[in-house]
Amino acid sequence: MRRTVTRSIAAVIATAAVVAAGVALSITHASAATGGVTGYATQNGGTTGGAGGATVKATTGTQINQALCNRASASTPITIQVEGTINHGNTSDVSGSSCDVGATLIDLKEVSNVTIVGVGSGAVFDQIGIHIRSSSNIILQNLTIKNVKKSGSPTSNGGDAIGMESGVRNVWADHLTLEASGGEAEGYDGLFDMKDDTKYVTLSYSILRNSERGGLIGSSETDTSNSFISYHHNLYQNLNSRVPLLRGGTAHVYNNHYVGIVESGINSRAGGKAKVDNNYFEDSKDVLGTFYTDERGTWQTSGNILDNVTWSSQGSENYPAGPAMASTTTVSIPYGYALDNASCVPQIVAKTAGANKGNQVSDGSCNAQTPSQNPTTPTTSPTTGPTDPGTTNPPGGANLAIGAGADGSSKASGTSFGNVVDGSMSTYWSPSGTTGRVSVKWGSAQTIDTVNIREAAGSEGNIDNWQVVNNATGAVLASGTGAGVITFTAVSTTKINFVITSASGTPRVAEFEAYA
Structure with missing residues (x-):
């Protein structure tokens, strides 16, 4: 029996899987790429x-x-x-x-x-x-x-x-x-x-x-x-x-x-x-x-x-x-x-x-x-850092952040921007919330291609999404999840930003190291 057309939009009408016999029509157009924009x-x-x-x-x-x-x-x-x-x-x-x-x-x-x-x-x-x-x-x-x-x-x-x-x-x-x-x-x-x-x-x-x-x-x-x-x-x-x-x-x-x-x-x-x-x-x-x-x-x-x-x-x-x-x-x-x-x-x-x-x-x-390749759903996860960034071995060479200046968007009570450049894992910076920016800055331009974000003991894994940004140009040099060693194309800059865009717990950055 046919269903009648209801006039009440509150009623939910189930989809019927009706498949009638028939021969497929001939296709006169080239097929679009599977899974891509159409x-x-x-x-x-x-x-x-x-x-x-x-x-x-x-x-x-x-x-x-x-x-x-x-x-x-x-x-x-x-x-x-x-x-x-x-x-x-x-x-x-x-x-x-x-x-x-x-x-x-x-x-x-x-x-x-x-x-x-x-x-x-x-x-x-x-x-x-x-x-x-x-x-x-x-x-x-x-x-x-x-x-x-x-x-x-x-x-x-x-x-x-x-x-x-x-x-x-x-x-x-x-x-x-x-x-x-x-x-x-x-x-x-x-x-x-x-x-x-x-x-x-x-x-x-x-x-x-x-x-x-x-x-x-x-x-x-x-x-x-x-x-x-x-x-x-x-x-x-x-x-x-x-x-x-x-x-x-x-x-x-x-x-x-x-x-x-x-x-x-x-x-x-x-x-x-x-x-x-x-x-x-x-x-x-x-x-x-x-x-x-x-x-x-x-x-x-x-x-x-x-x-x-x-x-x-x-x-x-x-x-x-x-x-x-x-x-x-x-x-x-x-x-x-x-x-x-x-x-x-x-x-x-x-x-x-x-x-x-x-x-x-x-x-x-x-x-x-299922599309073999979908342009909007990457087959790999966003860039991630080491499992335990607080104990990551630093890259070779001198840490250019030691003795440099530091600032940021906010700081939680009892923490300091300067703690990320003091060479100590026992001090740290936290934003006033779960997101924020901390930056390392120099009086003259430095060439940087690697930073190492080291989380304080007990807070490892709290940082989810982040960006590394060249403060001079606003360019995003790298982005991903987690913390640890982050590499990118070398830039000459007087200030580099580490921006935390999401976190599963309170971020605690003990050291923000920078290397050439």
Whole structure:
């Protein structure tokens, strides 16, 4: 028996693994690289995120903000590996010349070359959204973002799980789970919104569910500057509308599974053009058309399956594309892609879409596979120091820090900056919290290529993430986890900084040694 389309967005509609018999369609496009960036995010120079930069670990929102703010510049590449739950209780504002962050959201404002990826047991952003504005070359991967509100308490990001605006370019959002627990009346807004000249975005292998609004492209009928958005291999489940809402611009929508769309689906309006290929629409209403406006959009369709889809009658401000779903335009796609047969879309999306699925992708023939190399999840851990840095044998040569000056960002009661350059393991410096900076400085430039961070007895292993920074230029010379001997390309400088960005306990640096 067929299920009827429910009008209550509070009810959770389970995904059905419906696989109809059929022969795979011939593929006329070259296949994209397995596991790498896909869709329109490959255009305009491509999307690489933080590739080539430092990799840091964060378990709180504050540590994410610190990682952004401790970069040498707002464009210095960085990959932030997130594990655990990020919420209002562990997110605070941080100051820095390379960031403009806040305490109520994760704000990627006027930055570039950033990857935020969930690792380990997973990353959950609970009631706290990610806002991308005036930024470019951003990757978000393997994250769960849930219950972000614009009203009630707490509020974050205008109620959007992910929002983009103001000239954003090149964003790849991949293997995400974006969900709410109701609609606007309950305080929620969109799950994946773009406005004010946002271009070259891909949303892939993700789940959007249990919300009144999936996502929009353009905030009003006059905001038509947004374009070139790809949506593929996503699950849209138990949503009222906006999957997506397209105002102007071009979108490519393929190999998605739609289940329980209550009011309207892909809403192309105000001159929008949507290419809609090989999707599976199930137990849904008005899955394609122009709705809630007389300013109509267009679409090109092929290979889609309609399974218990109902259609309303055409009328003022209501122009459903069905039941025939005939094409009304043509759309040229500039990148290569492989189409799964629509009949297997429920199966392949169930295996691959969402966070904590191993970042599996389709091979283009209805089979799920783990990427052989994923650019956002390094196969090696961040740089680490020796197991017991407090007893590390120092490098050869003279320790240039002995007798030098020292300062820092803060110091705990009873500790001193000068303790890190006195040659004694019985004295130490600690920051006033669990993060901070300690520096060694000289009256004239010294050439340095190695430092040795030695933790005081009993505190070994407290330091988690760190950066070594050339104070003269702000350049990050090295980054990693732990402490001990750290090597880097030789620099000539009068001051070198050791910046602790996260710690599992109170850091106690007994000696900050420097060598040529």
